[in-house]
Amino acid sequence: MTPVARWAVGALVLAAPGFVILAIIVAMGGFTGGTAILWGLAAYAATLALLRPIVLGVAAVRAAVDAMAADDAASPDVATLSPSVRDLWLAVGRWARSSRQKLAGREAELGAAQAVLAALPDPLILLDERRRIVRANAAANELLGMRLIDRDLAVALRHPQVLAAADAVLHGEPARIVTFDVTAPVERHLSARLAALQPKTSEGAAAVLTLHDLTAVKRSERLRADFVANASHELRTPLASLIGFIETLRGAAREDGAARDRFLSIMAEQSHRMTRLVDDLLSLSRIEMNEHLPPTERVDVTQLLRTSVDLLDQRAAAREMTIALELPEDLPAVVGNPDELAQVFQNLLDNAIKYSRPGTPIEVAARPSGRLLPGARGGERAAALAVSVRDHGDGIPPDHLPRLTERFYRVDAARSRELGGTGLGLAIVKHIVNHHRGALDIASELGSGSVFTVHLPVAPP
Numbered sequence: 001m002t003p004v005a006r007w008a009v010g011a012l013v014l015a016a017p018g019f020v021i022l023a024i025i026v027a028m029g030g031f032t033g034g035t036a037i038l039w040g041l042a043a044y045a046a047t048l049a050l051l052r053p054i055v056l057g058v059a060a061v062r063a064a065v066d067a068m069a070a071d072d073a074a075s076p077d078v079a080t081l082s083p084s085v086r087d088l089w090l091a092v093g094r095w096a097r098s099s100r101q102k103l104a105g106r107e108a109e110l111g112a113a114q115a116v117l118a119a120l121p122d123p124l125i126l127l128d129e130r131r132r133i134v135r136a137n138a139a140a141n142e143l144l145g146m147r148l149i150d151r152d153l154a155v156a157l158r159h160p161q162v163l164a165a166a167d168a169v170l171h172g173e174p175a176r177i178v179t180f181d182v183t184a185p186v187e188r189h190l191s192a193r194l195a196a197l198q199p200k201t202s203e204g205a206a207a208v209l210t211l212h213d214l215t216a217v218k219r220s221e222r223l224r225a226d227f228v229a230n231a232s233h234e235l236r237t238p239l240a241s242l243i244g245f246i247e248t249l250r251g252a253a254r255e256d257g258a259a260r261d262r263f264l265s266i267m268a269e270q271s272h273r274m275t276r277l278v279d280d281l282l283s284l285s286r287i288e289m290n291e292h293l294p295p296t297e298r299v300d301v302t303q304l305l306r307t308s309v310d311l312l313d314q315r316a317a318a319r320e321m322t323i324a325l326e327l328p329e330d331l332p333a334v335v336g337n338p339d340e341l342a343q344v345f346q347n348l349l350d351n352a353i354k355y356s357r358p359g360t361p362i363e364v365a366a367r368p369s370g371r372l373l374p375g376a377r378g379g380e381r382a383a384a385l386a387v388s389v390r391d392h393g394d395g396i397p398p399d400h401l402p403r404l405t406e407r408f409y410r411v412d413a414a415r416s417r418e419l420g421g422t423g424l425g426l427a428i429v430k431h432i433v434n435h436h437r438g439a440l441d442i443a444s445e446l447g448s449g450s451v452f453t454v455h456l457p458v459a460p461p
Helices: 003-027 033-070 083-119 138-144 160-170 215-250 257-289 301-318 338-355 398-403 413-418 425-435
Strands: 124-127 133-136 176-182 188-196 207-213 297-299 322-326 334-336 361-373 382-390 439-445 449-457
Touching (some): 133 138, 160 207, 188 215, 215 257, 297 338, 301 322, 301 338, 301 382, 334 449, 338 361, 338 382, 338 425, 338 449, 361 449, 425 439
Parallel strands (some): 322 361
Antiparallel strands (some): 124 207, 188 207, 297 334, 361 382, 382 449, 439 449
16 A cells, blocks of 8 residues: 555544544534535545654655665665654664664674684584584585585484484483594594584584594504504614624724725615615605695696606616606696605606616606596595606516505515615605595506506696
8 A cells, every 4th residue: 555545544544533423413413414524524634634744754764664674784864744753763763773783793793603613623513403414614624525514414424423423412412522534535533522502503503513633643653653663674684784794893804994895885885775764764654644634736747747857867877768758738737745746756767767677768658637536525526637657677466566555565675675775665655646635556567567657636727
């Protein structure tokens, strides 16, 4: 109904008692019909005049409220001749200003809470009564995948103990703490704490799940034990040799210059071998310590391969070998750590130089790979770039291929030690590739050589 129609109907309703009184007076003979009609019209006109500022003022208030509802920044004014309507508008204005201030304060609090939630280093997930995920912070998305909202917790975490703890807390039991392992894309050790939320949030969240990464602690404990065990085992032989030579030089060979020079040369070689071994063990420990945290830098593989080839070109030339580099134009960048990837390429090239036949070429090539890699975040897939290093050595027997990347595993231990190998080169390569969420393929044919191919995730444009 328009304001004019509302005004007319309202005046008619207010004037209706007067019309009834006039009708009674006419019936009693006090007025003639014509006089009563004139008085009725006069009364209706007076009611219209009195009601006009109120009706139009209320209509103006309504229009102003609609304008404020449509635009938070709007601040209209209402001009009216009715003091009551003016008082009403002033009261509405005070309420609107107070509501806006409270709303702004709550929005600021909500924004701050969301910023804190997003900045938390530990994954955090809010669950409703049906175990459905209603909110997840950036750390949770990074660990479990970006499509978590509105999904059951079982889609993100398939560990039975975690799901059982969530159900128990949602049914009113006390907070629960569960430790569990995640095996893909790399092994991680996590602790989950579930607690009820009272009262529920506006989104309907009834419980909060926080995940704490115990991987670094667990890895530190294991690596410390592995380092001691590996170092004590691998260093025993060169240390025994050094001790034997030292005792000989202090005894029978004290005055024998030729023997002294020969022994010192062997001692220096064994010392260098121990140094390389310790360096490789420390390098492997550092890589394993951070293997659960994928790198995020963009790496130019073309430049990295050229630099690696330049560094080892002289060593290859000393064995009358050449390194052929095949790189297509516009090779995409990969996601990675340049120092670690340089170590991968140099280790593979060093192995090829050591175990290939003198005078044969080493072929290094990079190309787009058809393989889809797990990616840095759970549930995602990433395009890959393949880098292969081919040698023309004696090849590797098939039964040895599955164990090549184990620590200190050697196909020919005596030859490996003679060539200065520590038995850790391919283990380092494997762990760096795992750190990059990549893949390592090894193919070999006896008498023809071997091909080591590294698949790395392509960086987004």
